[in-house]
Amino acid sequence: MTTDAPTAARVSTAEKASWERIKEPAVYVRLISLVVVIGGWELMGLTGNIDPVTFSYPSAISVAFWDLIASGQMTAAAYESSQILVAGLLIAIPLGIVLGILMGRFRTFEYAVDTYVFALYATPVVALAFPIAMVLGVDFVGKTTIVVFFAIMPIIVNVYHGVRNVDLSLLEVTRSFCSTESQRWRDLIFPSVVPYLVAGLGLACGRALVGMVVAEFLMSISGLGALSQDYIGDLELDKGLAPVVLLMAVGIALTKVVNICETKFSSWRVRQES
Amino acid sequence: MSSSDNGTNPTLRLQGVGKWFGSLHVLDDIDIDVKTQEILTVLGPSGCGKTTLLRIVNGLILCERGEVSFKGELVDGPRPEMAMVFQNFGLFPWKRLDQNIGYALKIQGKEKGEIDRLVSHYTELVGLGGFEANYPAQLSGGMQQRAGLARALAAQPDVLLMDEPFGALDALTRETLQEELLRINEAEPKAMIFITHSIDEALLLGDRVLVMTPRPGRIRFQFETGFGRGRDLEELRGGKRFQALRHYLWEALRNPDEEPEPIPELIAE
Numbered sequence: 001m002t003t004d005a006p007t008a009a010r011v012s013t014a015e016k017a018s019w020e021r022i023k024e025p026a027v028y029v030r031l032i033s034l035v036v037v038i039g040g041w042e043l044m045g046l047t048g049n050i051d052p053v054t055f056s057y058p059s060a061i062s063v064a065f066w067d068l069i070a071s072g073q074m075t076a077a078a079y080e081s082s083q084i085l086v087a088g089l090l091i092a093i094p095l096g097i098v099l100g101i102l103m104g105r106f107r108t109f110e111y112a113v114d115t116y117v118f119a120l121y122a123t124p125v126v127a128l129a130f131p132i133a134m135v136l137g138v139d140f141v142g143k144t145t146i147v148v149f150f151a152i153m154p155i156i157v158n159v160y161h162g163v164r165n166v167d168l169s170l171l172e173v174t175r176s177f178c179s180t181e182s183q184r185w186r187d188l189i190f191p192s193v194v195p196y197l198v199a200g201l202g203l204a205c206g207r208a209l210v211g212m213v214v215a216e217f218l219m220s221i222s223g224l225g226a227l228s229q230d231y232i233g234d235l236e237l238d239k240g241l242a243p244v245v246l247l248m249a250v251g252i253a254l255t256k257v258v259n260i261c262e263t264k265f266s267s268w269r270v271r272q273e274s
Numbered sequence: 275m276s277s278s279d280n281g282t283n284p285t286l287r288l289q290g291v292g293k294w295f296g297s298l299h300v301l302d303d304i305d306i307d308v309k310t311q312e313i314l315t316v317l318g319p320s321g322c323g324k325t326t327l328l329r330i331v332n333g334l335i336l337c338e339r340g341e342v343s344f345k346g347e348l349v350d351g352p353r354p355e356m357a358m359v360f361q362n363f364g365l366f367p368w369k370r371l372d373q374n375i376g377y378a379l380k381i382q383g384k385e386k387g388e389i390d391r392l393v394s395h396y397t398e399l400v401g402l403g404g405f406e407a408n409y410p411a412q413l414s415g416g417m418q419q420r421a422g423l424a425r426a427l428a429a430q431p432d433v434l435l436m437d438e439p440f441g442a443l444d445a446l447t448r449e450t451l452q453e454e455l456l457r458i459n460e461a462e463p464k465a466m467i468f469i470t471h472s473i474d475e476a477l478l479l480g481d482r483v484l485v486m487t488p489r490p491g492r493i494r495f496q497f498e499t500g501f502g503r504g505r506d507l508e509e510l511r512g513g514k515r516f517q518a519l520r521h522y523l524w525e526a527l528r529n530p531d532e533e534p535e536p537i538p539e540l541i542a543e
Contacts, residue, residue: 173364268368268409
């Protein structure tokens, strides 16, 4: 019948091949990069070129890391920190989505709040720690609020842009087929926002971690932030950096989770290869 | 509603339709009747308001002057009896082909069994059987527009509105789809307004060809092609009448300011 029809089977093979081609070198490049950077750093430490009072090196940090876990300090601190991190994200994500959607869809709401949102987006949230502590206290509520302020901004801004960038020709398609407003959200607006939201969540997780440590440094000292600061104060840099390594690992893990979500939600975005 | 379905009364009627975008006069005094099962092709230079006209008929935008009525009812918004096929296909990239084709049915709140039945019928009719699980990005432009056509047909409209549907396709795909459209329309006849800027396409598909002037778009002239149904496009292209009409339209479009001569007497070949 057609001259313009590849077979269904051919489409899916092309798709698979393109994935493999992208994936494999990435693994090797990362491995080589890690070996060079971490190995070089370690070599500097082993040859006595790093002063243990001002800095440390990978094997010393690893030993300190296991010491802190064995003594139970690390897990206790991590448990404390995770409470404000999780609470902060649980508030920031839904609130950010709702605010972003309202801003993107309702002009009046946008004009009413956009000045504050974009002003806050450009403000270093650290500067807000003191007033927040004054109003909400220096404990759980105050710290969680700091995390929320750090994490919510990229979510609001990304969701807002996602809603605003809905494909106008598809909007016309929904109108042409007599879609109701709620059907339009389901068929068009939510799916178009997902990629923006996922990107926003990735940024939000990273900023939430920073917010968590900032809160633990600046308010009532606690958790991983306190653990790190205490040891750095005692000039035990290896133990002081061990919690930082844990934060990095959590940061990478959260980013990975977000990436997996992204792949899951965008199976329709097929790389077209001929 | 269908008491007057004898093939002659207008399904669609445009009376004195005029449209402005701000101070820009886009359409002026358009009167059109489209009969049940008639294919009207609208031909005109770029920017003459062809697409605007179609959007007004669909109820997507309103006209400042005149009115559009469907079976005697005023069109003041989109209605399920009309379905549009869009130039850029308008498929949802995150929906599979079968979900895209069943889109209008889902909007109308049809039962799942009914949707499945109609989707599979129209998927086969446009020749996309076997591709139901693919996403639009996995398909060629021609296949995407087949899906766009199937989506419009599945809504079982009385009027199909075609907005340069084959304009974005290569010549070969375009000809294939023109033939398929006529085949499908013979199987399930509907009234159709088909916007195009291709003279050949207007003549091949239309029962009646309507030519518009440059902005503001007015009706310049119109005529019945007289080619009849069940036409063989290859044969048609080679015919004297087709060639003569083609030449006539060429001349008319090339000289938009000159009053066109009356259509030559070649109705009977």
